[in-house]
Amino acid sequence: xxxxxxxxxxxxxLRARLARLPRWWVLPACAALGTVAGAGYGLLQTPQxxxxxxxxxxxxxxxDPATALAFAQAYGRVATQLAVLADAQVAAxxxxxxxxxxxxxxxxxxxxxxxxxxxxxxxxxASVTANAVARSLAGSANHSKDSTQVKLLAFSRALEPNAxxxxxxxxxxxxxxxxxxxxxxxxxxxxxxxxxxxxxGASVPGPASALVRSAP
Numbered sequence: 001x002x003x004x005x006x007x008x009x010x011x012x013x014l015r016a017r018l019a020r021l022p023r024w025w026v027l028p029a030c031a032a033l034g035t036v037a038g039a040g041y042g043l044l045q046t047p048q049x050x051x052x053x054x055x056x057x058x059x060x061x062x063x064d065p066a067t068a069l070a071f072a073q074a075y076g077r078v079a080t081q082l083a084v085l086a087d088a089q090v091a092a093x094x095x096x097x098x099x100x101x102x103x104x105x106x107x108x109x110x111x112x113x114x115x116x117x118x119x120x121x122x123x124x125x126a127s128v129t130a131n132a133v134a135r136s137l138a139g140s141a142n143h144s145k146d147s148t149q150v151k152l153l154a155f156s157r158a159l160e161p162n163a164x165x166x167x168x169x170x171x172x173x174x175x176x177x178x179x180x181x182x183x184x185x186x187x188x189x190x191x192x193x194x195x196x197x198x199x200x201g202a203s204v205p206g207p208a209s210a211l212v213r214s215a216p
Contacts, residue, residue, distance in 0.1 A: 027184040034180020039173040047164035050119045051126035053134040056155040057112035063149035068112040071141075071150040076107035076114045079137045087139060091132035092118075093125070103133050113155065123160045130158035 057072035059065055078084060080103055085096040092099060106115045116137065118129035138152040145151045 026187050030184030031177050031181035035173050035177035038176020046121050048119050049123040049126045049161045050117055050165035051130045051158035051161050052115055052117040053130040053158035054156040055114040055134050055138055055152050058151050058153055060149040068150050072112035072114055073107050075141050076105050079105040084137055084140045088132035088136035092129040127158040127160045
C-alpha cells in the first residue's frame with residue numbers, strides 16, 4: 001500500500017518534468033533511439049555473402065538473337081522452380097526449398113544473359129551454390145535445345161566474395177537514426193498543442209446595450 005502511495009508523487013514529478021521540456025524534444029530522442037537500435041541490429045546480425053554466376057543463351061543454326069533473348073527471359077523465370085533446383089541440391093548441400101530461399105535470378109531486357117545469385121552465411125557456400133544452380137539451369141534447358149534451337153552456356157563462374165553483402169553496423173545505425181527522426185517528426189505533427197489557459201480575473205466584455213430614456 002505504501003509503495004503505491006509513494007509511486008504517485010514520483011509519477012506526478014516525472015510528468016511535470018516532461019511538461020517543462022521543449023516540444024521538439026521528441027525528435028532528437030527518437031533519432032537517438034533509432035540509431036541505437038540500428039547499431040544493435042548491425043552488430044548482432046549474421047553477415048551474408050553473395051556470389052553471382054552468369055549463363056548466356058546462344059542461338060543455334062535455325063534461330064536468331066531475338067529468339068535467344070526470348071528464351072533467356074523464359075529460362076530466368078523458371079530457374080528457381082523445384083524441377084530445376086533438384087539437380088543442384090547435392091552440389092550445394094541444400095534442399096530445393098533452401099535453395100529457393102537463398103537464390104535469386106535476374107535477366108536483362110537487352111542481352112540474352114541470366115544472372116544467378118546465391119546469398120549465404122559463408123562465402124565459399126555462396127559461390128558453390130551459385131555455380132551449382134547455373135549448371136543445373138543450363139543442363140535442364142539443354143535437354144530441349146533441339147526443339148528450341150537455343151543453348152545455354154556458362155558465361156562467367158561465381159567467385160568467392162571477399163566482403164559481405166549485408167549492411168554494416170554504420171549503415172544500419174544511419175538508417176535507424178533517419179527512421180527514428182522521421183517517426184519523431186510525425187509524432188510532433190500529430191501531437192496536440194497545449195491549450196491556451198485563460199488569465200484569472202479577465203473577462204470578455206459582452207455587447208453593450210444602451211437604454212435611452214426620455215427625460216420627464
